[in-house]
Amino acid sequence: MKTPDHDNLPSEDDDGISRRGFLECMTWAGTGVLWMVNDGLPRSLGLSSAQAASAVKSSPLTFLQISDSHIGFDRPPNTDALATLREAVAKLKTLPGKPSFMVHTGDISHLSREKEFDDADQLIKEVGLPVFYVPGEHDVLDEGAGKLYRERYGKGSKGAGWYSFDQDGVHFIGLVNVVDLKAGGLGNLGEDQLKWLEGDVRGLSASTPIVVFAHIPLWSVYPEWGWGTDDGARALSYLKRFGSVTVLNGHIHQIMQKVEGNVAFHTARSTAFPQPAPGTAPAPGPMQVPAGELRKWLGVATVNYVPGKKNLAILDAPLMG
Amino acid sequence: MAKLLVGRFHRLERLACLLAPLLAVGTVFADDLVVQAADSSGEVKIANFTFAPQTLTVSPGTTVTWTNTDDIPHTVTAEDRSFRSKALDTDDRFSFTFTTPGEYTYFCSLHPRMVGKIIVKAGDTKP
Ligand SMILES: [Cu+2]
Ligand SMILES: [Fe+2]
């Protein structure tokens, strides 16, 4: 891998990352982008793999994020979503650091079919790590509105599949915002889940780092395309008192990053197909890209937590570049 | 002649609404109504994450067919759940026959910003 020829690194401005900077990173065809977030000001740094390796080696907790594998999708720009997931799995095995586990932020399948879940599971287990799932709207299309998903991935979870766990002093929360959606609305957590969340974090000290993951962004990315969660703000209100909150989402098939107070938001790439940047197309369907460039738009992420550091570092690695 | 019949039908229907919807069936225009109903169909195209037309007005007995032309699956789900399709993949269709007058709002349960409405109104003719 070579260092990206990216002479104009986005600069941090007062309100965090600039839009220009964000777009530059998105179209960046180099190696990974490491999002360093310090004191609320995110910076993205182009990384050689050696730099990336040293950045994550000092970290005691590393985990991986994978999203939107859409197994079963077989149309342009990607007629074989299974093949690109296979490449993503290979990529995950080569990423620096020793990850403890992986999160999959939903849309495992395209149409919630048993075979699609089977195929995804076969590949994902090759990573050799425990995997924590949350469902995407494509995973709850069966007659039972997510029954298949819950039988397969929901052991020990509550309600539609939400849960929490602790690892190395970090409290992880997996939320479900893709079921029981209301006409005209956005993603939805619902009363039961919000009540559970409030209770789940009640006993935690404010210095506990929190990582929340859910499929649809919990923040308003672009409501016109349904990219947001109606009651996401209420969920975040329960996390206000915590010094460090990281929210990881999928669904929009592109990297997006925002910091608001104590909360850092991040969305991951898909391993199947990209979607257009907000408002740049008539609809948020698959974005058509030249066949030779598809893998620059697909990718996986590594997340690192260093005790004592307020923010987690997220490394987005494209499948190609 | 046809126009006149339609006009008379409209007036009669208004009266029928006041009494009972089924009254119209018992009139001399019963056959016209049945034929009209049996032949009626409506089409809604799903494209670019929208239902087109967004509002469709049909007469009772009309079968409405939705066709998904997007690369992403969608559903047709009545707000009151009186009808509900499975996930419609590309080019999949879903049909439902509306027998009772009223307004039926529906949405896509995957992308709930996608909303549409079927208005079922007696006495309506095809455009
Ligand atoms: Cu939809
Ligand atoms: Fe997706």
Ligand SMILES: [Fe+2]
């Ligand atoms: Fe999604």
